[in-house]
Amino acid sequence: MVVSPRDGETWDPMNEIIREFILETQENLAQLDTDLLILEKDPSEKETLARVFRTLHSVKGTAGFLGLDKLQALAHSAESLLSKLRAGELLFNQPIATALLEVVDATRQVIAAVEANGDEGSGDYSALTARLDDLRVANPTPIPVPAAPAASGAPAPLPALPVREHSPPPPAPISLPKPASEPGDSTPEPRSAGVSDTTLRVDVGLLDKLMNLVGELVLARNQIMQFSTSQEEPSFLGTVQRLNLLTTELQASVMKTRMQPIGNVWGKFPRVVRDLSLACGKQVRFEMDGQETELDKTIIEAIKDPMTHMIRNAVDHGIETPEARSAGGKPAEGRLHLRAFHEGGKVIIEIVDDGAGIDPHRVREKAIHAKIVSAEDAARMSERELVNLVFLPGFSTADKITHFSGRGVGMDVVRTNIEKIGGTVDLESQVSCGTTVKMKIPLTLAIIPALTVTASGERYCIPQVNLLELVRLEGEQAFRGIERIHGDPVYRLRGSLLPLFYLDEQLGNESARVADEVNIVVLQADDRQFGLVVDAIHDTEEIVVKPLQKQLKGIGVFAGATIMGDGRVALILDVLGLAHRANVVSGARGRAVNESSVESVEAHAQALASLLLFTTTDGSRMAFPLSLVARLEEFPRSTLEMVGAREVVQYRNEILPQLDVSRELRRLASSRNGQPTRSLKPRPVANGTVQVVVVAGREGRVGLVVGSILDIVEEEIIARNRTNRPGIDFTAVVQQRVTEFLDVERLIQASRSEIAENELATHAT
């Protein structure tokens, strides 16, 4: 596709020629890169050599025609060298490949200068020209070819031929083109009929416009579909149905015009890998699979830089030197594999190397050293999580900074860029086996599924990617379901506390709330979950994302706007921005590791989350995460009943087992010391009340009987000591006092099995 700002420009045949030249040459240069690399591997590829020769020849011809003298001289020297190669007087070797690749680079520079300023630019290529000439002369003829024509330095007899990817070179030379009569044909290269008959160059601007129009059509279709539900006329309904199908098909086709094979970006990677591995003294075999996988043009543009960065990383840091590899029992040649394929409506791109891998322990040290994570947090992380720390800002594992990578900026930018287009990136690595980077990329950005909600009378769209689930509380539940911790609303979602905020409040226009109905949209931003309370939840539909104008940039909570079925505008919420605004996700460094395992989420939450501080009935100071707490209750002591060996309370239509924390701990300790466990004696019925913390255990709720509730604190845990006391996780200093952290689940499990045993024992006797 061609970006040409044609609009408003006065048409000039010379401009047209130059534009065509630039386009043609750019296309050809990519092919040249590939061809030269093929030749480097297999110098006997005659077809490829001929193609390279023709391309350079036509560059030379056009450069001369346009008065680009330096380029012409350079192309001439290259062509002379190539004619020797073609004649078999010279053998293609690495120095020649390097020199010719430099010619490609120089040509690129000139093209860029012509595009920018209209002249050749200030680059000096005489040294390169001289080197090409040296190579031509100095290189001894490996095989004497008596029949070779002594045409050194002279242009080859072959005229310029078109070079197109996918089209085999025509068998016979075609005569040079006639002088241009039409601007479109004025390029000095003739076109091979097969390609130009079936393909067209189209301005990207036109495709964008088409896409916009289709977006409008989708909206109009939605509107008509909405209207048709109130109609009964069968012929009208039939027409609507057809309109619906046609629109969908048209939308898909237009999207397709914007699709490009990912190979367009990958084309330059073999060269990048070759140059870099040479510079690093490494041997790398580079393989690519799935070049034909198609992605929207804007997305292709967006992943170009992140991919280049990761490929460089893989060669520079991943793959070891041949000596190190041999020493490690691996083939001296490293392998770098690029793969793209479709999976579940997304495109997966994998970059796999068989290099040294990332050492999680070194990552941990570096991360702690760079103060990216605390030593405590790092100690709790799995290897996979540690490896993914490289995506955090300021991280670099490279000991030495090289020209190519290792300055600590990079992987976080990679991740930011990928996430900007709605993708994800994940890293897996095994020491001395290699590293796999996996990216999941959406196919397109323009049309996305979104949920529509209402808050204070306006509709807002929430992108489906951020959506986890919807919760609706009615009647009694709506009244009691939302609890408050220090004024901040929370909701218990399957046993864990979900922070809530009200959309209308965040948007600064609070409205009167209907008390008997609460709608919660459970969202994910970064790796935090939170609930957004809205007035009403409507449908999910496909929306066309339109950017906001500059007057509205900087608000931070809107990702764009769209037009709804009724023709009104609705704003699209930026869930991450909204979460930041509501302080659900902390700003700097708040982004934790991409947690895939549940344990780590819990571990992380424990390190940061609120704690419930309490004393046991015998006065020890203890704490556990507030997230485990379902409710705090106070029961009259008289309501405690005994069922077998269990103390229970009737609570909200269920029977809630009661565990006295200090007694259970004593019992755990004694059973561990091998002492026989005695069944609990029923306590004498006493007056007064008991303080009970209701926790959600794995097998239902349990009441923990405590002495008194002290406080709810949110604190970073300072010191952490392991402890031998069973039922206690560790001890730490909370509010300047040593506090034991109760292992709630263990306590519940232990008491459960104990009671079961005791019950069996009583039955037996």
Add this chain to the structure above:
Amino acid sequence: MPEERQYCTFYLRDMYFGLDVLKVQEIIRYQPMTSVPLAHPVVRGLINLRGQIVTAIDLRLRLDLTPRPDDQVPVNVVVQTDDGAVSLLVDEIGDVLEVSDRQFERPPETLRGTARELIRGVYKLADRLLLILDTDRAVSLPGARELPNALQTRSTDLPGDSP
């Protein structure tokens, strides 16, 4: 050498304003808008202009004039900017006027505040003054959420009140 220029004219309160006619894309009647919470207060909302989403700026508020009474329905003057079309809400639309450069004068030094920033100059017409609005400045809003209320007191002594 005097040149003739064309201006699309409109009214704000009792003032007579002109916009370069080439900048004006179209005039449309008032339509329901989607308000944008947290936006700059002069942004009245977003309208759907044949599939294009257009920000509507209330020129009365932009120029620190008293707000329009609720029963008065404004008119959208859609202007073209670098960033796409933007709608300016005005009280009433006037004619397209052709004026001569000879009648032009730079705004007086006494003009202050937002008006000084947004009014490029004045045409001395026979019976009244035509204030020329700088469209590009009118549509670019000062820093994130700065309330222009501080200048509100001065709004009454804007020149342009016809003699």
